Amino acid sequence: MVNSTIYMRITRIWIFLSAITILSWALGSARGGKEFSPSIPITVGVLAIAFVKARFIIWDFMGVRAAPTWLRLFTDTWLATLATVILALYPY
Amino acid sequence: MTDAGNTTRRDAPLAAPGDGATHGLGLPGDVNMWVFVLGDLVIFSVYFIIFMVYRAHERTLFLESQRHLSLGSGVVNTLVLLASSRFVALAVQAARAGNPDRAMRLTIYGGLCGLLFMLIKIYEWSSAISHGFTLQRNDFFMFYYALTGVHLFHVLLGVIILVIMLRELRNPHLRRVSVVETCAIYWHMVDLLWVVIFALIYVMR
Numbered sequence: 271m272v273n274s275t276i277y278m279r280i281t282r283i284w285i286f287l288s289a290i291t292i293l294s295w296a297l298g299s300a301r302g303g304k305e306f307s308p309s310i311p312i313t314v315g316v317l318a319i320a321f322v323k324a325r326f327i328i329w330d331f332m333g334v335r336a337a338p339t340w341l342r343l344f345t346d347t348w349l350a351t352l353a354t355v356i357l358a359l360y361p362y
Numbered sequence: 363m364t365d366a367g368n369t370t371r372r373d374a375p376l377a378a379p380g381d382g383a384t385h386g387l388g389l390p391g392d393v394n395m396w397v398f399v400l401g402d403l404v405i406f407s408v409y410f411i412i413f414m415v416y417r418a419h420e421r422t423l424f425l426e427s428q429r430h431l432s433l434g435s436g437v438v439n440t441l442v443l444l445a446s447s448r449f450v451a452l453a454v455q456a457a458r459a460g461n462p463d464r465a466m467r468l469t470i471y472g473g474l475c476g477l478l479f480m481l482i483k484i485y486e487w488s489s490a491i492s493h494g495f496t497l498q499r500n501d502f503f504m505f506y507y508a509l510t511g512v513h514l515f516h517v518l519l520g521v522i523i524l525v526i527m528l529r530e531l532r533n534p535h536l537r538r539v540s541v542v543e544t545c546a547i548y549w550h551m552v553d554l555l556w557v558v559i560f561a562l563i564y565v566m567r
Contacts, residue, residue, distance in 0.1 A: 276455050284448035288441055295437045298565035306429045308421060309567040320561035323444075324554055331451045332550045333390035333543070341389065344400060352407050356562070359414035 283330050287323050294319045313360060321353045390454075391544035399551045402516075406555055409512075410562060413505050420501055425567065427502035430495055435486040436564035439479050440556065446475030447553040450524070450546045457531060457542040465542065466531045472549065473524040476517055483514055509559050513552070520552040 297315050328345045329335040335342075389396065417424045453468035487507070490496075497507045527545035530536050 277452055280448055280451045280455070284444060287444050291437060291440045291444065294561070294565055295433065298433055298567075306425045306567065308425065313566045316561050316565045316567075320557050323557045327447060327550055327554045327557065331447045331553070332547050333454075337389055341396065348400075348403055348407070352410065352558075355407075355411055356414055359411065359418055360566075361418075 280330065283326055287326055290319045290323065310361075314357070317353065317356060321349060324349055391547045392540060395544045395547055399547060402551065403555075406558075409509060410558060413509065413562060416501050416505065423500055424502045427495075427500060427506075428564070430490070430493070431506070431564055432486055432489065433564055435482055436560050439482050439486075440560050442475050442479050442482065443553045443556050446472040446479070447550050449475065450549045453527075453531075454539075454542055454546045457537070457539050462531045462534075462537055466528055469524055469528050469531065473521050473528070476521040476524065476549075476552075479517055480514060480521075483510065483517075506563055509563060513555055513559055516552050516555065520549045523548050 294316050297312050297319075300309075300312060325346075328349070329342075334345050449468045449472035453465045453472065456462075456465035456468060487510075490503075490506075495503055497504055523545045527542055530538065530541045530545070
């Protein structure tokens, strides 16, 4: 019973991650007037989706949710730093 | 199902509830694999940052080049890797629950997804090359082939690691949960890196 709950949770997360991938596709396909012009909303949306996916993969698929504090801190710090640096470099 | 003396940790398949949000006690897998994975994540971060710096300097060129990529292939490959991660995560749970047959089946599905990813990627590359978008074309395509190439090598290594995981599960004298977890962690890293590569190279504007 415990296991079926875990299996269902993994499957639910997978469905969610697949759904937001499709959303990312829709965002990436949006023309927004001019074809392939720079777009802050699209970029921020796509990056937000990517980092949400990354965190679920780390916490729920890799099992960091149940891991020691140092690993949770390291992975979260890595993810937050990478997201911040990428966004900071975008308009630069 | 028995594995006396073979494990370093979590030696019994039933030992780890795994997903419990409040347990937070044991490190899944081997610490050496985590050192490797975390190091690899840092190295890839440097690649991503260098890509962003170049992109900032050549934004028009990067956007113009990006539209020649197959966004559909990128999306399908993302879905394929997410599916593979699900199979492998479920395989770990099955191994923990002492169900090696189910774990083996799921590992095979995960590995097949990895092979499918590689086939799609090779098709995508050959299509791009046939249209003249080669490595030498410009900086964008240099990054495109370099990042997806290094990642593809990780996928190949990941498939080999899944074969090792399968062998571990197949042998009744082994079936160490820690080894299964260790192999799975590597595979999820492959998925994780792709998610970021997909956003940076294929979709962001």
